[in-house]
Amino acid sequence: MIESHLPALLVVVPLLAAVFTALIRQGLASYLVAFIACWSLPVMSIALLGQELNQGTISYALGDWAPPIGIEYRIDSVNAPFLVLVSFMAALVATYARSSVTSEIESSRQGWFYTVYLLCVGGLLGVLITGDAFNAFVFLEISSLATYVLIALGKDRRALLAAYQYLILGTIGATLYVVGVGLIFAMTGSLNMVDINAHLAGIETLRPVLAALAFITVGISLKLALFPLHVWLPNAYAFAPSVATAFLASTATKVAVYLLLRYFFTVFGADLVFEQQPITPILLVFSVAAMFIASIVAVFQADIKRMLAYSSVAQIGYITLGIAIATQTGLAGALVHLLNHALIKGTLFLAVGCIVLQTGAFKVKNLAGIGRTMPLTMAAFVVAGLGLIGVPGTVGFVSKWFLITAALEQGWWWLALMIVTSSLIAVVYVGRIVEIAWFREPSKEVSAGGRLPIEMLGVTWVMAAATIYFGLDAEFTAGLASRAAETLLAGIK
Amino acid sequence: MVLLTLMAVVTISIIRVRNLFSVVILSSIYSFLMASVMIVLDAVDVAMTEASVGAGISTVLMLGTLYLTKTTETVPAHSPVLPLFVAIGTGAALVYGTFGLPPFGIGNTPFHTHVSAIYLGSSIPETGIVNVVTSVLASYRGYDTLGETTVIFTAGIGVLLLLKRFSKSTKDK
């Protein structure tokens, strides 16, 4: 009985747990509820992935109303891997959160911190799994509201400013998305993504459809922090509590990328988007700009979190680059890099969380000599840093390999060259951290470091090991990504 | 469509006025006008929500905030050219989009015939609820309403987290 209702359960369980944590206010009990809920998610999503692998697309009508009438949950080979990714990140960050939250957030507010965290998880999963355009907006709004609150809980008073700025830009993005959905609805009359695609074929006046495409792309790329619209990201990630940053960095922007892919391929259809419209050159320009400018800015950052935030913007540039090359390998490259970047960035921010817990310092200059006092954390940091650069043997290399082959297939050798040079810039800023951490005398904050709680170190190392494991045996991630790319390119089977 | 022109006038005055107190009052007038336009557009449920939520609660919240913060706005510092350009650019994209849209009051567009017609037809036999909007809101697309209630829940928890004085602990400066 349970298996058939898994899609609904996957989203309802975090919301239910959020309600319970809101009722029990004090920290420990709500942490336990959050912990149990978060660890049930990967179990469910793996079961769903299994179901999807052998049965093909799963469609779950909510309230038993047939899809165009009611809302439909649709799991195909594209969103199954993402579900597993977000569930695992939620579970890992939940185990990690215990001591990091007690140190960074006021004792009386911790109970509700888990509520908001669970709501954010539920919202993201809701966006991933739904097959209905407006339902995606509702759950996108839930996860965004939860994100604004998470950021505003940061210790630094500037966290409030960052949350306010993100709120304004995020709401504009969401409203533009609603305008796009409204225009499509006015033309096709239905909200179900698959149904819209069926109806779009019959439309002859293409004007509102193109306008809808433009609005949805701009709206989602605001959420995605595509290069010119990324202004909110560095402040938001720098001042948020390190637990929130770790979770958001690896999942929030990825869900927005998934939504963009879903619209480009399933709703509008690849031919309308890529052949008739100049989407590819626009995306290429923004991606290359993101890769270079964001990496260069990252090199000069004084705060380690802001540096990682700018490197996130650069990495998203890689992903949009993969989307721009709308071939099979290009898309597979984008999807693989999505999964890999989530692992790498998750490890980096978790390691930074450990450092902040121990020494409370996140300014780069007073992190000198931390390699000696906290060898294990910094080792995990370096492993993930290598992944960022794309050193062979790490996950980064796998995705860069896909992107470069895709670029060469297209005959754009200059693009492959650009990918390599921007990776070199990544070497600069990761190297800078390594140099400060190991080849300097430990400064006063660093040497004061005490014992690091086991589960934090454990989780950081599980992530670091994942970046290596999936680098060597890439069959699992690459296999899923290319399968997803096939379904996207083939449109709806 | 006199109402719509009235709304346009109210919007221009909102832009120009600098005393925040009157801006809030103007925005509640704007919501009431919006509600009356909705009645003309046969959207009775939505008009009621817009009137009670848009004009009622948001004015209370804004006045509450103004009570706690300043009520006058400073002179805008930088030149308004760039923002005007951004706003008009988006507007132009929308104007481009609306030319293909079906004209105002015609009934045979896919907008009506496709899903909405099915709701109108099946609301009574399947759910027995006369007000189709409520039947769609609660049962056909009940999951959206669950999402909506969760949005309200998140906002409630978020605001309380930010503003509520917890056990007289000092605000983190």
Next chain:
Amino acid sequence: MSTLAELMPLYNYWITIFLMISGLYIVVARGNMVKKLVGLSLFQTSVYLLYLSPGKILGGTPPILAKGFEIYSAPLPHVLILTAIVVGIATLALGLALTVRINEAFGSIEEDELFKPEITHD
């Protein structure tokens, strides 16, 4: 009278566009935080008009099934806007709460004063 007749259908959309432009302008141009939130709600309200105006059929009645009426306006956009209004209010409430906290932490809610370099990059 004829020009008004064929002008009428598009008049709705032009007003929507005007409201959207003014809403966006307030958000982008004005520095005061509360003013920005008012602009944001204006911007969202214009979207409701965009959903509603195609929904009306001249001579139709609200979608409450009754004996004597045949033509009803479409119920689906009404449901969508109900959700959108609630989402708008939730964002507004959160924005206002943030403004109050920012005013306490920084003493001012003018964006230009807050984003001076010495505050954000100290």
Next chain:
Amino acid sequence: MKLDVILRVSVKFFLPFMLLFALYVQFHGDFGPGGGFQAGVIAAATIVLYAIIFGLAPTIRLVPPIVVETMIPLGVLIFLGVGFLSFLTGDNYLNYSHLAHDQIHGQELGVLLVELGVLITVSGTMVAIFYALADRGRS
């Protein structure tokens, strides 16, 4: 606020009708315009009006913040609960058809319960935000 007797008397006269109107809107949602959201907001408006006229202290005695803060998750719990109920009757999530003996009554029962949940959450949230703002102001 303490001096103006006229205001206090007129509000005393108004409040019961406003609350009645809120309940009317809530339960009349099936036949006329109205539903959980509007009813929740109107109910919250009555409490806020009471607080403005008669001051915060009596209102806090009347509707203590603890009750309001538990109302917020309670409404969502009811909604999720109704969803789980449909699991027991063997259908997909949020399907009210088998809650009662036949489909029509089942749907109406489900819709009523759901609207009730919405009413509780919405009014709880609005009053809680008002308390937070007012409480902030006093210090």
